[in-house]
Amino acid sequence: MTDQPPMPTPFPGRWRALGVIAVAQLLTALDATIVNIALPTAQHDLGFGDGQRQWVITAYTLTFAGLLLIGGRIADRLGRRTALLGGLGGFALASAVAGLAPSFEVLVAGRAVQGAFAAVLAPTALSSIAVMFTDGRERGRAFATYGAVASSGAIVGLVVGGALTELVSWRWCLLVNVLFALGALVAGTRLLPRTEPHADVPLPLASAALATAGLAGLVYGAAHAATHAWTDPQVWGPIVAGLAVLGSFVVRQARSAAPMLPLTLFRDRSRAVSYVAIASGVVASFGLSLMLTYYFQAVLGWSPLHTGLAFLPLSAAVSVSGYAVSGVLARTLPARWLVATGVTLAAGGIGLLATLDLGSSYATTVLPAMVLLGLGMGGVFTPAIQIVTSGVSPRDAGVAAAVANVAMQVGSSLGVAVLNSIAVSATRGYTGSPDPRAALVHGYATSAGWVAAALAVVVVLVVAGLSGRATSQHSPSPSGSARLEQEPTEGATR
Structure with missing residues (x-):
């Protein structure tokens, strides 16, 4: 009879570490919706127009989308523990900048950086679960917990966003992330398993930049249609440029031996x-x-x-x-x-x-x-x-x-x-x-x-x-x- 390879030894503190991972996932899901309810109040406070309001949402989702495929590679290169802790710290800092923003431009910039760190947190959290839980039944329970947090994040975001905006300030819809992220960061330094970095793992930075820039061109052009006709060069110009950049991304992927x-x-x-x-x-x-x-x-x-x-x-x-x-x-x-x-x-x-x-x-x-x-x-x-x-x-x-x-x-x-x-x-x-x-x-x-x-x-x-x-x-x-x-x-x- 052929000997079976030994089962990898599970990480002893895996269930406590799952709590840190769950908070990281909650942050990425929460921020897709928590700002929605606060937008009318934030718009009145900072004085931006109806044609600009969508940027508070799309700045987050755009960088999230453009950098998500490279996020897992960053975790491989730095090590999952380092990537997760760095992602939490960066998310907390970006949330503080957005929450304290004195202007619309600073708010959008903070949201964009939030999305970039979310693109690191999401795949790193999932890969950490896959590595920490080696038993099939335990892994199923861990992923079920993760899935419950992911699916409930949007619901929690809508209700919490409304409560914070009404009872405190719309800014706390962003500042609350600082408390959660820093708490998870402190706990993670004690609970997350140490992982080895792999400096030889390449990062497809050029491809990630092309994907993000191309999507940004499309969104920028579409957003300008709120104040200009769709036939205006300020609308179709960025859209055409975005499509051209995305075309370059596709060509690059087609020619690569190991594409992103x-x-x-x-x-x-x-x-x-x-x-x-x-x-x-x-x-x-x-x-x-x-x-x-x-x-x-x-x-x-x-x-x-x-x-x-x-x-x-x-x-x-x-x-x-x-x-x-x-x-x-x-x-x-x-x-x-x-x-x-x-x-x-x-x-x-x-x-x-x-x-x-x-x-x-x-x-x-x-x-x-x-x-x-x-x-x-x-x-x-x-x-x-x-x-x-x-x-x-x-x-x-x-x-x-x-x-x-x-x-x-x-x-x-x-x-x-x-x-x-x-x-x-x-x-x-x-x-x-x-x-x-x-x-x-x-x-x-x-x-x-x-x-x-x-x-x-x-x-x-x-x-x-x-x-x-x-x-x-x-x-x-x-x-x-x-x-x-x-x-x-x-x-x-x-």
Whole structure:
């Protein structure tokens, strides 16, 4: 009988160390939403315009998306412990800068640096769990804990953001990160296992810079459409430049022997369509949550805390739908119909928001719209991420899941920028009721109409592009990109 290799000795303090990792993940998830509720107050305090407000969100998601694929390589090069502690310290410093920002420009800069350190924290946290927990059953429990924190972060962010804005100050939506990050940093110096750095691990800095700059060009151009026509050079110029830079990134990846982003992932039609579905789902949820935040506070006159609580049905619907799909339906129904049904429900919910006017009520219009959107998004993400992580080689499994996370961040960045521009332009061109609130609602409804139309196109794309294969039950969860630390990057040696 062949001898089996001995099981690696588990790290003795792994469960206490998991607490530090959970806080790190909570910070990255929390900051995707906690500032949303505070935006109207921050805008009034710092005096920036409607056309600029989306940068407070997209500055974070943009750097997060552009640097996420290199984040795992940084952890390999520095060592996971050093990368995680450095990420926590950097996140705390960036949060302090943003929270104390005297101007809009400093606030956006702080948010961008937050996103950069989040791009290091997210893959480092996941890889640390994979290494510390060697027993299969324990690892499953650890990842379940991590997933619960990741999925609840957005919900916590909305409620906590509303409470802090109303009871203390909008600045504490950012400053609270300093307390959590520094606490985790101090605990991490005692609890996290020491790991060896690998100075020979290359960092694809050029590729990361191209990806981030290209995405920034697209978002910058889309954001300028709020104050200029789409045919204005200040709009299409940055967009064309961004596309050119992204084209250079693609060429670089195609020519690399060990690319940061293996383009072979997109040769599978079902996987490529699933990435589109994931990105479109985030466009809908992030873009419209920003619009509804302003609708609740600027039109209905609700407090920040009331606004945060109003979003709870959306979060609950996402959780219920995700559990039902992953626990029951994914075992019996083809992924094509699960994803298509999810996008259809989301389109129906957004379509309801496209009917908003001053006479609409939360109970009859907004609530059913949020429930439909939540049920739809919960039905999209689980099977779509299972598709993108199935059928790939072990060396590409982690990066395939990481690209799904990138799709989420890109969807939120572009979605918020484009939808904000559409809403501001529609509000400016409104000629109906003299009530200024009517113009605002018209802008929000117009944005919702464009999203509903886009999601209808995605439904057709999903039905035509996805195969009928069933989803796998052994794929990584939607909350992260496990095994990212095992993946090759540009210039890596094996």
